[in-house]
Amino acid sequence: MRYIVIGAGAVGGTIGARLFQGGHDVVLIARGAHYEALKSGGLRLITPDSTETLDVPAADGPVPTRDDDVLIVATKSQDTISALDPWPRHLPVVCAQNGVDNERTVLRRFEKVYGMCVWLPASHLEPGTVAAFGHPYSGMLHVGRYPQGVDEISRQLVTDLNKSGMYGLDAPDVMRWKYAKLLGNLNNAVDAVCRSGSGGEALTEQARAEGMAVLEEAGIPYATPSEQAEVRGNKVDVRPIEGIERGGGSSWQSLARSSGSIEADYLNGEIVLLGREYGIPTPANEVLQREANRHAREKLPPGSMSAAELAALIDERSAAVSR
Template sequence: MRYIVIGAGAVGGTIGARLHQGGHEVLLVARGAHYEALKRDGLRLITPESDEKLPIPVADGPVPTRDDDVLIVATKSQDTIAALDPWPSGLPVVCAQNGVDNERMALRRFARVYGMCVWLPAQHLEPGIVVAPCHPYSGILHVGRYPQGVDDLTRQIVADLGKRGFEAHAQPDVMRWKYGKLLGNLANAVDALVGGGVPGAAQLIDRTRAEAREVLDKAGIAYTTTEEEAEIRGHKMDTRAIEGVERGGGSSWQSLAKGSGSIEADYLNGEIVLLGREHGVRTPVNEVLRREANRFAREKLPPRSMPLETLLALVDQA
């Protein structure tokens, strides 16, 4: 079986690297300077234990496929449709992404779709380099068939992921885990705009998640609890400082730091806004975060450059 990782950034690069280290055939798909660096030097994976250059094959677009290929899409949600469009619809697709809409988007074209709830803090700011700072595992990954269930391919993917650097679980209710992860990711916009560690930011994040839980409960959507997640996570993913590596922020912070021009807020805070509109629940906090994160990305403003007082005033006005 060959794993084709579409979007070899922080998450995709780490998954591809760990599968490669576990002895599996991997092809990374990347673009621009990142592709050129991977093609020239291989993928440099930096972890608390090692700093390795891995000679993983790379492409900058679709390649001839085989019957045993598995697509792992790890792009941002706003890029999912374009990323999957060139690939044959007969292949299985694993959505290793934040948000809960990617699987549904993929299912329009692909008959076999799998969700992956990704607990994997990682950083990709320089071409060819991915940093995975957690120990003893780089991450914990939950995999299941979409919309629900576990099959033989699920079990094979979980076994392969668990060979090196990850703890992996087969979850028949994988979307419940992804909705739980969505609640956590609602803080991404706060971190990107003002910084999650700024005094007062934690209270805003609490408001954001309380608003979201009200929406999910009204919609009848199940989600994992923080207690349930903590029981599995334990101390299996403790973040460690790595000499010479400056720790940045999460995925939304990285989008702003790289000046990519887009951000996934429409599929994080925006998912709560959408559900709120569908079920008659007001979501002013998440709407402001969605709108302002998109504005920052569009105008290429630097991350964490909005004063918290400004953001709170916008929320209060809403």
């Protein structure tokens, strides 16, 4: 199979680089300065063990397709539709993205859709460069057919990942793992908006408690923390890379790059949506969604608020919904 990675940032760049190192056909799809850097100098992959520049084929839009192509979409969720719109509808699509809405959205347009639950600590803040902090594997990736099951394509992808410095797992219940990841990703807005060390842990717990409440009310299963810990084991330990500060997660990186958009509508916003559908107040996630979007829209840097300021806004919203 040839893997066409749409969105060659931290996650997509690492997956594409590792598959390329494993001897597989890979094309990276990127835009702007990142594409220009890939085209002229290749992809620089930095890990705790090595630094390597890889001559991975790159393009800034659709390429002539083959019968064995698989699209791996690693864009932010808000860019899914526009990223996939130019591609032929018969190609299988793997959603290597946070959130739980992408697979359903893509299934409206493409027949074969796969979920990938991504646990992959990486950063992309400089054109042409990706830093992957995981060791001994760069990431742990559950893969399965959407809405459920596994097939020849998903099994082959898992096999190829496992031969390429990644830890891949067959997951017929892949969305159960993605809902568990969603609960963890409710911290992304706190990580992005709050100043480091200002005490955002309580806000994260509040957002997660709301998330668990709405998932349970909706009857949506998710992998438990003990299941996640058992599977992850010591497969993906986060290691430092000399000379590179890891910074924050994907939402933090969106603010750091002044990208103008952020994934909050598909993370905290997913909990807000379910809360409204089932009549459960979700004030913490409402405020986190709103503030993360405001920071992205106004291109504010990461850490522009204290946890106390954010907590006051959540308290205000909690009082309003309890009236």
